[in-house]
Amino acid sequence: MPLKLHDTLTRSDRAVTPLDGKTLRFYCCGPTVYGPAHIGNFRTFVAQDVMRRVVESSGTPTLHVRNITDVDDKTIRDSQKAGQTLVDFTRGWTGKFHADCAALNLLPPHVEPSAVAHIPHQVAMIGKLITSGHAYAAADGSVYFRVSSFKDYGKLSHLEDRELRLGASDAASATDSDEYTKDSLTDFALWKARKPEDGANHWPSPWGEGRPGWHLECSAMILEYLGEDFDLHSGGVDLIFPHHENEIAQSCCSTHGKFAHHWMHVAHLMVDGGKMSKSLGNLYTLEDLAKRGYSAAEVRYVLISGHYRAPLNFTMHSLDSARQALQKLAKADKALSSLSPSLPISKSPALFQDAWETLLHDLNVPGALGAIFGALNKLKPAALSAEEAASVRGGLHFMLHALGIHLPPVMEDTAVEVPADIQALAQQRWDAKQAKDWPAADALRKQLEAAGWLIKDTREGFTVLPL
RNA sequence: GGCGAGGUAGCAAAGUGGUAAUGCACUGGUCUGCAAAACCGGUAUGCGCGGGUUCAAUUCCCGCCCUCGCCUCCA
Numbered sequence: 014m015p016l017k018l019h020d021t022l023t024r025s026d027r028a029v030t031p032l033d034g035k036t037l038r039f040y041c042c043g044p045t046v047y048g049p050a051h052i053g054n055f056r057t058f059v060a061q062d063v064m065r066r067v068v069e070s071s072g073t074p075t076l077h078v079r080n081i082t083d084v085d086d087k088t089i090r091d092s093q094k095a096g097q098t099l100v101d102f103t104r105g106w107t108g109k110f111h112a113d114c115a116a117l118n119l120l121p122p123h124v125e126p127s128a129v130a131h132i133p134h135q136v137a138m139i140g141k142l143i144t145s146g147h148a149y150a151a152a153d154g155s156v157y158f159r160v161s162s163f164k165d166y167g168k169l170s171h172l173e174d175r176e177l178r179l180g181a182s183d184a185a186s187a188t189d190s191d192e193y194t195k196d197s198l199t200d201f202a203l204w205k206a207r208k209p210e211d212g213a214n215h216w217p218s219p220w221g222e223g224r225p226g227w228h229l230e231c232s233a234m235i236l237e238y239l240g241e242d243f244d245l246h247s248g249g250v251d252l253i254f255p256h257h258e259n260e261i262a263q264s265c266c267s268t269h270g271k272f273a274h275h276w277m278h279v280a281h282l283m284v285d286g287g288k289m290s291k292s293l294g295n296l297y298t299l300e301d302l303a304k305r306g307y308s309a310a311e312v313r314y315v316l317i318s319g320h321y322r323a324p325l326n327f328t329m330h331s332l333d334s335a336r337q338a339l340q341k342l343a344k345a346d347k348a349l350s351s352l353s354p355s356l357p358i359s360k361s362p363a364l365f366q367d368a369w370e371t372l373l374h375d376l377n378v379p380g381a382l383g384a385i386f387g388a389l390n391k392l393k394p395a396a397l398s399a400e401e402a403a404s405v406r407g408g409l410h411f412m413l414h415a416l417g418i419h420l421p422p423v424m425e426d427t428a429v430e431v432p433a434d435i436q437a438l439a440q441q442r443w444d445a446k447q448a449k450d451w452p453a454a455d456a457l458r459k460q461l462e463a464a465g466w467l468i469k470d471t472r473e474g475f476t477v478l479p480l
Numbered sequence: 481g482g483c484g485a486g487g488u489a490g491c492a493a494a495g496u497g498g499u500a501a502u503g504c505a506c507u508g509g510u511c512u513g514c515a516a517a518a519c520c521g522g523u524a525u526g527c528g529c530g531g532g533u534u535c536a537a538u539u540c541c542c543g544c545c546c547u548c549g550c551c552u553c554c555a
Binding site: 021024042043044045050051053054055056057058060085086170171172198199200201202226227228248249250251252253254255256258259278279280281282283286287288315318319320322323324325326328330331333334335336337338341344371377378379380381382383384385386387390425446449451454455458462467468469470471478 | 482483484485486491492493494495501502503504505512513514515516517518547548549550551552553554555
């Protein structure tokens with residue numbers, strides 16, 4: 014059974030099957046590397062990662078392309094502030110991005126093209142668009158796409174001409190001199206003529222020195238790595254308009270293809286019930302959360318715990334909740350592994366068939382997680398044979414792999430260093446217990462708890478754990 | 481104003497034309513000297529508000545309220 018996924022263009026759930034019958038080829042709009050990505054950015058990348066994992070788990074290989082946007086207003090501006098060349102500056106942030114992706118257990122894309130490395134491809138596409146009458150060079154050397162030349166413009170975002178113009182007329186009141194060089198307010202830049210503030214960041218073109226517009230890189234790199242037609246295109250909801258609308262216009266007018274055959278858009282992450290913003294100080298990065306003691310695995314769990322098409326509210330409590338949920342899964346896995354130590358590679362969800370089918374229905378991750386816990390709750394590990402335990406565990410790991418969940422060690426198994434004084438108090442309490450001096454034992458237990466340590470008695474003796 | 485998404489227990493979040501998964505938190509019990517862990521159980525007479533359709537609606541229809549996003553370069 015193939016994955017059924019909501020398609021933004023048709024507003025319907027459609028089966029995701031490869032055009033070529035073999036490999037699912039898809040493109041994701043990647044990060045602009047001018048600073049660390051925040052967890053809102055990562056919600057989108059994590060959702061795309063789950064999509065890829067589910068497709069691969071269902072037996073279809075993928076070709077995953079995700080770009081790095083390393084030339085735009087912000088990268089140019091901030092590289093200059095940092096006193097670095099654009100390439101050095103973006104290389105640093107790209108490295109940080111990769112490290113964060115690895116921490117979040119994101120599968121690396123098969124191809125990760127950089128915009129700066131594909132400027133000739135973009136120039137070539139502009140040339141085609143000018144030749145076919147879909148684009149024109151303005152007096153200052155900028156090149157614009159003529160929106161009126163593409164009848165399907167607005168189809169993806171479902172925006173009418175009227176709305177497009179209304180929006181554009183508002184923008185025109187801004188003091189951007191570029192606006193006056195365009196034939197129509199709705200036209201957008203393919204090539205931006207060199208400006209003094211660009212510094213050394215300009216490239217040659219038949220229309221003069223300058224740099225490519227933002228939308229064009231994706232179209233050019235998609236053509237290079239996926240061709241005129243490909244299976245699926247994905248990004249955050251905010252990219253529907255204008256970014257994806259413009260990509261469609263550029264690509265469809267410069268090739269004979271239909272561009273993306275399926276559109277997946279991920280809803281935004283909210284924090285404490287509101288939108289994220291720098292001014293509110295709630296724009297968290299993985300590093301911010303690590304400082305508060307939360308792992309990337311816990312962040313990932315929170316990010317997948319809501320359906321990708323619904324806004325998700327992120328709170329610190331949700332991270333605590335994720336920690337406990339992961340522990341619950343880890344403990345269940347541990348119980349199964351004691352019955353069946355070797356982990357068989359499973360290509361089927363076994364006991365978790367319901368969870369798997371839920372996942373195939375528009376990537377319902379929260380529903381699938383619920384089904385996994387439900388199945389585990391019904392399970393009586395003690396009554397299982399080794400074969401049964403192996404099958405259940407294989408199924409569990411099939412699901413965990415599809416969700417990209419990496420189980421943490423069970424907390425009580427984690428070796429912690431116990432300070433000598435704490436250890437001594439614990440020993441005293443043990444001695445009191447052996448002497449059946451309950452008041453003394455209880456007093457010592459309380460003393461240790463006040464110091465942040467918990468005594469856990471076992472058959473053989475006792476262990477001390479941090480609270 | 482237009483378009484889109486969403487409003488379900490203390491928090492988070494699924495789902496369905498027939499009477500509310502799941503995780504966290506809380507809580508009762510078993511166990512334990514007491515705890516912890518584990519296991520068994522409880523916690524929304526109700527799914528934004530008001531109408532309507534229906535034998536039956538949280539689920540369909542209409543109206544309204546609220547939140548979030550987009551309306552030219554924000555995942």
